[in-house]
Every structure is written in C-alpha cells, then in structure tokens.
Amino acid sequence: MVTANQARQSLANTVATLNASFDAGGNANAPIIAGSSGLPVAAAEKLRRARADREDAHVLYLRASDAEREARQALNSAQNIARQQLQAPAGFVIDGGVVARPQSVTQDERTALAMAPVNKAELAVEAAMADRERAADRYASFAFVATVDDWLSRFGDLGNLREVEVETPTVKGDPLSAILSIRAKVAKLTDDLVRVAEAATPAETLRSQAHAEIDRVAAAGALNIHPQSRSGTPLGLSEKMHIRTAPSGALIGNAGTDVMIWLLRDQLKAEVDRMIAELNFDGAMSAAEQEAATRQIAKDRLALERQEEALVAAAEVSGRPTARRADLDPRAFLGVDA
Incomplete structure (x- = not known):
C-alpha cells in the first residue's frame, strides 16, 4: 500500500x-x-x-x-x-x-x-x-x-x-501585478491585430476592383464582326458557346457566359454599386494602411513581451517563479531579434 x-x-x-x-x-x-x-x-x-x-x-x-x-x-x-x-x-x-x-x-x-x-x-x-x-x-x-x-x-x-539587451522595468509593488498588467496590454494588442486583419476594404477600392473584374470578363466575351467576313459565321458565336472535352475528361469552355457579361456589363456594375452601398465599411483600411498598422502593433507587442520576459526572469531569480505564456513571442524569450 x-x-x-x-x-x-x-x-x-x-x-x-x-x-x-x-x-x-x-x-x-x-x-x-x-x-x-x-x-x-x-x-x-x-x-x-x-x-x-x-x-x-x-x-x-x-x-x-x-x-x-x-x-x-x-x-x-x-x-x-x-x-x-x-x-x-x-x-x-x-x-x-x-x-x-x-x-x-x-x-x-x-x-x-x-x-x-x-x-x-x-x-x-x-x-x-x-x-x-x-x-x-x-x-x-x-x-x-x-x-x-x-x-x-x-x-x-x-x-x-x-x-537584444532589455532593461528590466522598475516595478513598484508586486512584480506579479506588473506582469499581469503587461499581459493585459499584450492581449489588447493581439485583439487589435485581429481587428486590423479583419478590417474592411474601402468602398471605393472595392467598387473599382469589382468594376475592373467585370470589364476583364466582358472584354473576353466581346463579339467582333469584320466587314470582309464570308465564313457564314461572322460573330463566331457558336465557337464561343462551344464546350470541349479534354482527354482527361475535363470540360473546356464557359458556354459563352463571358458574352452574357459583355451584354450585361452596365447592369452588373449598377448591381454591384447597390450591393456596396448596403455594406458597413466602418474602420475600413487600405492595404497600405493595414500593413502599416500591423507592423506598428507587432512592434509594440514585441516590446511589451520583452518587458514581460525580463520581469518573469527577474521573478525566477528572486524565488518567485511565474509561468510563461504558451503563446509568447520566441524572440522575447530568447532575447534576440531577426
């Protein structure tokens, strides 16, 4: 026993x-x-x-x-x-x-x-x-x-x-409270990163991209006719509508859907404008703004994590060990920069 x-x-x-x-x-x-x-x-x-x-x-x-x-x-x-x-x-x-x-x-x-x-x-x-x-x-x-x-x-x-040399922050009071305070700030910055990553694209950018997409497909489906054509099929419409089968069994062609886009281009653009007008673009960011914000938040978060690691290491030395976060930034723990 x-x-x-x-x-x-x-x-x-x-x-x-x-x-x-x-x-x-x-x-x-x-x-x-x-x-x-x-x-x-x-x-x-x-x-x-x-x-x-x-x-x-x-x-x-x-x-x-x-x-x-x-x-x-x-x-x-x-x-x-x-x-x-x-x-x-x-x-x-x-x-x-x-x-x-x-x-x-x-x-x-x-x-x-x-x-x-x-x-x-x-x-x-x-x-x-x-x-x-x-x-x-x-x-x-x-x-x-x-x-x-x-x-x-x-x-x-x-x-x-x-x-990277990191100076241990001066703490007044309980070191654990200081560590928890830093972790709360790190968590907020992490939420900010998610917010930036999920930010909407500006309405005008989205509209211009959608219109350009319609124009590209419409250009591929545009019908042309030549005054000297004697083929009997001056538009080549049947060719555009034809779907072929590859040796592998894959289908080749789009059954002339690009022709439909060409015919309905203006209507499609108007519908896209209506759809965009109904969307919420609060906090929208351009790609450049999104990248700049992401870099700054990541920089600020790493600086905080370096301070956190310095406090955790100091607590270990003083006999008051504090568990490290599983999702810490490895650069902060190792004291390095890449």
Missing part, C-alpha cells in the same frame, strides 16, 4: 536524482538544441535549460502518475480485503477461563477496524492525485518551449539572429 508520505518521498527522490545527475554531468545530459545554430550563446543556454527543466517536469509527472495508479491499486486491494472481512462470520475468541464465548466486539467496531486500511488508502489516493495535478501544472508551464522550438525550426538556422 502506497501512503501519502511514500508518494511524496518518491517524487522527492526523483528530483534529487535528476539534480544530482545534472550537476555531476555538468551539461552532459543536455539535449542537442535543433535549429539553434544561429542563436547567441546566452539564448542557446537559456533554451537548453528550459528544455531540461521541461524534461525534468515530464519525468516528475510520469512518476506522479505512476504513484497515483499504485495508490489506486492499493485502495482496490484494501477495499477487497475489507469486503471479505465484513462478509465473514463474527466467530469466537478463546479465553483461558472460558472454553468459548461470543466475540464481544460490536458490529460498528468490527466495521471500523476493517475500514481503517481503506480510509488510509483513500487519503493516499487523494494525496497522490494532488501530487499528480501539481506535476501536471508544472509540466504544462513549459508549453512555451514548443512554441520556441517551432519558431526555431523555421528561423533558427538563418544566422541573422541578433542579441
């Missing part, structure tokens, strides 16, 4: 073993960082430690899961034994003065004795569950490493990553 103390001791032993292995090996157990050949030394070391910490957290989670499973197995065993004891006859006790007499233990006392190991095993399961949940939270706090790895797989070997 695994008790709560045994489960905790198992986790403590695992941590001690991992720390001893790391200290004795001096980086020998560090994984090779794929995609980091272009990283500055400090950034590469920071990532290596984050990966190592994530692996340690993963091992602890696996150990905690095993401990919980063993505790549950011990609970099932205790429950089975208790069930058998409670179902057995009360029996007799042998006394030196009396040959035999009914057992003096009451049914409630007998039940309490049988259930004592079960109650103890239930407490051990609760403790193991709590340990496993804490280990899961710890492991989940390193989700940002996958974000950094993905970014490095695309940009890490380009060789143009420059180290």
Whole structure:
C-alpha cells in the first residue's frame, strides 16, 4: 500500500536524482538544441535549460502518475480485503477461563477496524492525485518551449539572429501585478491585430476592383464582326458557346457566359454599386494602411513581451517563479531579434 508520505518521498527522490545527475554531468545530459545554430550563446543556454527543466517536469509527472495508479491499486486491494472481512462470520475468541464465548466486539467496531486500511488508502489516493495535478501544472508551464522550438525550426538556422539587451522595468509593488498588467496590454494588442486583419476594404477600392473584374470578363466575351467576313459565321458565336472535352475528361469552355457579361456589363456594375452601398465599411483600411498598422502593433507587442520576459526572469531569480505564456513571442524569450 502506497501512503501519502511514500508518494511524496518518491517524487522527492526523483528530483534529487535528476539534480544530482545534472550537476555531476555538468551539461552532459543536455539535449542537442535543433535549429539553434544561429542563436547567441546566452539564448542557446537559456533554451537548453528550459528544455531540461521541461524534461525534468515530464519525468516528475510520469512518476506522479505512476504513484497515483499504485495508490489506486492499493485502495482496490484494501477495499477487497475489507469486503471479505465484513462478509465473514463474527466467530469466537478463546479465553483461558472460558472454553468459548461470543466475540464481544460490536458490529460498528468490527466495521471500523476493517475500514481503517481503506480510509488510509483513500487519503493516499487523494494525496497522490494532488501530487499528480501539481506535476501536471508544472509540466504544462513549459508549453512555451514548443512554441520556441517551432519558431526555431523555421528561423533558427538563418544566422541573422541578433542579441537584444532589455532593461528590466522598475516595478513598484508586486512584480506579479506588473506582469499581469503587461499581459493585459499584450492581449489588447493581439485583439487589435485581429481587428486590423479583419478590417474592411474601402468602398471605393472595392467598387473599382469589382468594376475592373467585370470589364476583364466582358472584354473576353466581346463579339467582333469584320466587314470582309464570308465564313457564314461572322460573330463566331457558336465557337464561343462551344464546350470541349479534354482527354482527361475535363470540360473546356464557359458556354459563352463571358458574352452574357459583355451584354450585361452596365447592369452588373449598377448591381454591384447597390450591393456596396448596403455594406458597413466602418474602420475600413487600405492595404497600405493595414500593413502599416500591423507592423506598428507587432512592434509594440514585441516590446511589451520583452518587458514581460525580463520581469518573469527577474521573478525566477528572486524565488518567485511565474509561468510563461504558451503563446509568447520566441524572440522575447530568447532575447534576440531577426
């Protein structure tokens, strides 16, 4: 049967073993960082430690899961034994003065004795569950490493990553409050990016593009006639209406729909104008305005994320670690710029 103390001791032993292995090996157990050949030394070391910490957290989670499973197995065993004891006859006790007499233990006392190991095993399961949940939270706090790895797989070997010095912001009061304040600003800027990305195209731009599209199709369907034509089909209309079949089975031709567009060009443009007039263009942005706004927001957000990372790193040093966001900007964590 695994008790709560045994489960905790198992986790403590695992941590001690991992720390001893790391200290004795001096980086020998560090994984090779794929995609980091272009990283500055400090950034590469920071990532290596984050990966190592994530692996340690993963091992602890696996150990905690095993401990919980063993505790549950011990609970099932205790429950089975208790069930058998409670179902057995009360029996007799042998006394030196009396040959035999009914057992003096009451049914409630007998039940309490049988259930004592079960109650103890239930407490051990609760403790193991709590340990496993804490280990899961710890492991989940390193989700940002996958974000950094993905970014490095695309940009890490380009060789143009420059180290960026970021001064830790001066904080008055609780550092965690400052971190949360920055994260709120980052979230707002992220919403602003979505708003800019979803901004409407200006009405006049949309109208001119739609009219140009109609004109292009109409030009392809325009009918021409030559005064010297003697073919009997001066318009070539049947050719425009004809649909061919390619050897692959694909259909070639449009059955003269472009001719219809040519004939109805003005009506189509009028209908497009009516449709556009009914649309909402609040916050509309041109492509140039959209690109400029996106660049500025991204720049401001990265600056905030660098401050956030500086505060998180300072909190770690002071013994008040704060979990990093899984969607952090890898450049902020690594302290680099591309």
